[in-house]
Amino acid sequence: EAQVTQNPRYLITVTGKKLTVTCSQNMNHEYMSWYRQDPGLGLRQIYYSMNVEVTDKGDVPEGYKVSRKEKRNFPLILESPSPNQTSLYFCASSTLTALTQYFGPGTRLTVL
Amino acid sequence: AQKVTQAQTEISVVEKEDVTLDCVYETRDTTYYLFWYKQPPSGELVFLIRRNSFDEQNEISGRYSWNFQKSTSSFNFTITASQVVDSAVYFCALMWNTGNQFYFGTGTSLTVIP
Numbered sequence: 001e002a003q004v005t006q007n008p009r010y011l012i013t014v015t016g017k018k019l020t021v022t023c024s025q026n027m028n029h030e031y032m033s034w035y036r037q038d039p040g041l042g043l044r045q046i047y048y049s050m051n052v053e054v055t056d057k058g059d060v061p062e063g064y065k066v067s068r069k070e071k072r073n074f075p076l077i078l079e080s081p082s083p084n085q086t087s088l089y090f091c092a093s094s095t096l097t098a099l100t101q102y103f104g105p106g107t108r109l110t111v112l
Numbered sequence: 113a114q115k116v117t118q119a120q121t122e123i124s125v126v127e128k129e130d131v132t133l134d135c136v137y138e139t140r141d142t143t144y145y146l147f148w149y150k151q152p153p154s155g156e157l158v159f160l161i162r163r164n165s166f167d168e169q170n171e172i173s174g175r176y177s178w179n180f181q182k183s184t185s186s187f188n189f190t191i192t193a194s195q196v197v198d199s200a201v202y203f204c205a206l207m208w209n210t211g212n213q214f215y216f217g218t219g220t221s222l223t224v225i226p
Contacts, residue, residue, distance in 0.1 A: 031212075033214065035214075035216075040121075040218060041218060042118075042203060042216045042217055042218035042219050043203065043205075043216040044216070045213055045214050045215070045216075048212065048213065048214075050212060056212065056213075058213055058214075059213070059215075088155075090157060092157075098162070099145055099162065099207060100147070100159050100162050101147075101159070101214070102159070103149075103156065103157040105155070105156060106155055106156070
């Protein structure tokens with residue numbers, strides 16, 4: 001089954017404790033992206049990647065890191081989480097031709 | 113500057129009414145792509161449609177239709193004979209060719225009352 005998976009689905013952590021949210025897709029998509037969704041703000045792109053070893057900042061990259069060492073994986077890293085990073089996070093992937101993004105199920109992160 | 117504007121924050125309609133969700137976008141590129149996504153109460157994001165800037169044909173898919181007008185930079189979405197299952201948050205999104213970034217609107221929350 002074609003899908004984008006994210007782990008964990010729910011995470012509660014404390015300020016400053018490094019965490020990683022994994023994202024994996026099995027569709028051989030070149031383009032992968034991370035978004036955060038906050039009430040009243042819609043989805044905002046954090047980082048995106050056009051292919052392996054190619055990453056770029058989206059609209060709200062501060063406080064986040066990503067890597068793209070393999071085509072299927074695109075982890076989101078919060079080196080020192082803060083309460084303002086409490087949000088719902090979505091990973092997505094698409095081909096570079098169709099650009100139709102397939103989204104993961106979301107990760108709800110709470111930073112205390 | 114906001115790239116995608118969905119001015120309607122919340123809309124309520126009675127079942128079987130028609131409803132139009134507005135989307136206005138801003139871009140200087142001549143090549144760009146517009147999308148609509150649905151987010152039902154269960155939270156997943158579901159792709160509905162993609163339109164590129166060279167294709168101004170309106171599209172109909174069952175009870176759903178989309179009106180793309182470059183002259184007014186709008187890509188509106190109409191649901192005909194709404195049903196309770198249409199209750200969701202709907203997002204309009206834009207990507208332009210040279211930027212590779214996606215911009216989503218703030219979403220319109222649609223409630224269909226039985």
